[in-house]
Amino acid sequence: MKAVTKLLIACTALAATAPAQAAQVTGQISIGGYAAPSGSGSFGTASGYDAVIGQGGAANPGVAGSLTAYGAGTGSFAGLSCSNNAGGCGTIADILNFGTFAPTANFLTLVVPGQTVAFDLNSLFDINAMPNALTGGSLSFAGLGTIRFSGYDATPGVFTFTAQGNQITSFSASALAAPVPEPGTWALMLLGFGAVGYSLRRRRSAQGFLPQAA
Template identity: 35%
Template sequence: MKFSKTILALAVVSASWGAHADNLLSNGSFENGLTGWSVTGAGSNPLSVKSYGPNFYGETVLADNSTSLSPDAAGTHGVYFVDDIAKQTLTQSVTLTSSGMYSMGFSTYAPANGLNNSHNASFSAAIGSNTLFSTNISSLTGRTWQAQSGAVSLAAGTYNISFTFTPTGYPAKDIVIDRVYLLAAPVPEPETYAMLLAGLGLMGVVRRRKNKAA
């Protein structure tokens, strides 16, 4: 029971991050195409925004249903990285007016037809020089939306939010992303502080009891 209360306290703090914050990025769900974003690396299959349905080389992809912390509702479009040769990047610049902790996240979907391709592709997400997510697409669960996120301490200033897709050969695996967000950490309400401190206190009691038992 004590452990459960501690987990509850930490969960409340985590949940409040998404509940009270605004997305610092524009068009994070790509409902307005690539407005607000910059693209490099066209290739034979340029990075594009697709409407959900049977538009992914004949494969049906449904809207994002992951447990994302994005304050944006799931929409009807996502960005499709599908080239077999060209390295492609998707970038948006954002200016932070204050220093603090920031959470960046997005949702990923690996289509089955892409996972069946013989060559891998790497995919990463960064804010400035801080890489918050990096993976080979083959390691993602196929045909499943997955929420990805990371947190970093940043000083006030202008940063690029960037996604990089790098295929390793023809044909390469591909990926869809949606609901990109950047959130500033909220200032916890007094009740949240109290719950967190109570949880941490309980952790200390449990630790002391374990030490005595040992």
């Protein structure tokens, strides 16, 4: 029995507040689509997943699946939405085997008229498959990558995936961008550390000259 999974993806990004970092991507967006476990009939024993086109879509290993909807975005994603689009609302690539994963450009893309919105997945971590005879088990993983959005700086992010059951189920994904300190911020931090170190050295030096109790 082929298991089919309904995707629910939430992409989130945070940017630094410094002016030079103001162009980084912020906010989140929810995305829908479908996938099936790869290497097994259930996610609890799967070695990866195969993104398919539509619920009950035929397996097509190595070919990106089609996203069916996205919306409810915040920050940079506010106002973006797509559903019932004949050409699909975007794509998500397969990861058929976690053990042979390689960095994937355009791992996730959204169809946004006149813009590019994509997530490049560079590495995976926290891969966890948990078998369950009653529910079909669950599968989860996370990955580091980069959000690319027209008009914004490329923003580091993390993608997370969870799926459970051996029939229609759901998984979620999020991308979180870590703020990168400005050069001026680094300089202030280093200056602060230096001041603290200098203060500690003076204190220790002063203690060295205290008279000893008789």
